[in-house]
Amino acid sequence: MASPRKYYTITAIVVFVVVSLIVFSLNFKSPERMSFFRKIVLEAVDPLECAVDSVFSSVGGAWKRYVMLVGLERKNKELEAKIVSLVRDVGDYREMSLECARLREIMNMKKGFEFTTVAARVVGRNRSSVFKTVLINKGTADGIKTGFPVMGTGGVAGRIMETSRNVSKVLLLVDYNSNIDVLVQRNRCQGVLRGCGSSGCELRYVQKSEDVKTGDVVVSSGLAGVFPRGLLIGKVAVVKKGEVGLFQKIMVHPAADIARLEEVLVILREKEDNG
Amino acid sequence: MIYYLLLPIFSLLLLVIQVTVFDILFFGKTGLEISLILVVYAGFYLSMIRGITLAFVLGFLLDCITGVVPGFFVLSYVLIFLISRGASLKVYARGMVFTMGFIFVCVLFEKFLIILMYRSLYGINVFYDILNTSLLQAVAAGVFAPAFFVLFHRLEVLFNVWEARSPDQL
Incomplete structure (x- = not known):
């Protein structure tokens, strides 16, 4: 006869596995249900991040500077x-x-768009993860909301995925879940830029008849409503027109140095037109 | 009881160190998933309830901090804990080489779950991209695992001593 302790252990295993599956599926069905807990965790991370970051950033900065001398x-x-x-x-x-x-x-045309921005510092990233996200030290207290575009040095870095009062999580444009509606600047050819992890990004749904060349600049189209029109995203790195299929395979190298993001600008909203 | 109260705080601290300090130490070239090493350690040496709770909490917090597909780390950490637990019951001589090899396999298993998830849920093939990055990560995790096991063991001993003494002090 099995001991009660054995049943206790088996029950615990079953409960935890089932709860894990529920958490996993719940986030697909209704992500907002779990967002409250995620916000609490993000907020709890803030003081710890600040403390650890303040200690190690000065040491790390000196170390990086020494390495850079080479x-x-x-x-x-x-x-x-x-x-x-x-x-x-x-x-x-x-x-x-x-x-x-x-x-x-x-x-008598209107001037180009100007944006109100908030500068933020990258306080956490997990390079061991396949998911490409970073944490920044600004949140809803600074007017940041989910979906706001984030600019790195040189171009678009990603968008706000989740935000709490003082911390926000940024989904980088190289993440597989990132999709941005873009234009090739030279010929105004439209496509969707999807992240490809460490390989950069792939410009999808561009027909073979379109003339896209290596080095062409890619900018946001402004169509999906998340990214304002004309933000620099990257340059075309590779163009392949295979034998089969309707579309070209175009790889895009992001303009922002995603691997070395330290400071970012979050675009809050478009200013009223001046023109 | 105090273990379950302190667990979220220490887990959060560990993850914060993982996403800040280790980024500096490795010059941003690779990452070291200490949380996964801890989950395997829990599978080897902690009791079932304590270990599975630790895996669940670590997974949930990692999902909140860096996850893009929420719930993924919860599920994968619980699975890795159960595999480690199963291995610990079957393998008695867990030397340094075994620990290194096991961690190496666990990191690859986690990446395999990611490939499977993207393939089945989004229809995206991330195999080659993950292969490029995860081998180095798996090697790094394997190499550093014995040192972390020693560290975790010392912390566990310290905690057990403190836990045993705390009722007297109260």
Whole structure:
């Protein structure tokens, strides 16, 4: 005859497995039911993150700076060459900007969109996870809401996935669950940019007849309502037109340095047009 | 009882260290899933109820902090705990090599669950991407696992001593 302790153990196993399955399925059916608990956890993380981060960021910063000294001379030369090229580009763009302003005045058009932003610091990331998310140290107290776009250095980094009072979780654009409606800037060809983990992103649903080249700039289309129109997302890295299928296989390299995100800007809302 | 009260706090602290400190230590190149090592340790050395509660809490907190598909880590950690528990009942000589190998396999098993989940729920094949990153992570976890096992064991002993003494102090 089995002892009561054995039944107790088996019952515990069954209960925990069933509860795990319920939690897993509940989040697909009605995610808002669990969001209360998730918010509590995120809020509890905040003081711990701040304490640990303040101790280790200074040490880590010094260590990173020391590591960065290696190969600094080579990098310096590369950057100097880049500056020369960029100065030339800035001159061109300044000319174009003035021309654009004149044309806008002539046509009485509205000015481009401006955004209210909140700067935040990345306080946590889990590189061992396949899920590409980071935690930032701003939340609903700063006006951040779920779905708001997040900009990194250079371009779009992702969007707010979950937020509590002082902490928010950002779904990076390289995550498999990230989908952004985008345009290829040069030919205005539209597609959906899906994250591909460490491989970057894939631009999907672009027909083979469309002329997309390596190096083409990809910007947000503004169609889905999450990302404002024209935000820089990345550059086309690989274009493959296979034998079968309707669409091209296009890989996009994100403009934001996703692996080294330290500070981000959260776009709160569009300002009223000035024009 | 005090174990269950302190469990969420220490689990949260461990996960915060995992997502902050270890990012700095590994220069952002790879990650070390200490939480998974702890789940396997629990499977080997803790009692069933304590261990499965620990796996559940760690999974839930990790879901809240970094998860994109909520509930995934809860399920995978509970499964990994049960597998570790099963292995601990069958294998008596758990040396360092066994621990390293077992952790290596557990990390790969977790990644396999992710591949399976994406394949079945979203129809996305993430196999090659995960293969690129997870082998290094599995090796890192395997290499560091014995050291963490020693650390967890010492913490467990300290906690047991403290737990045994605490009623007298009260």
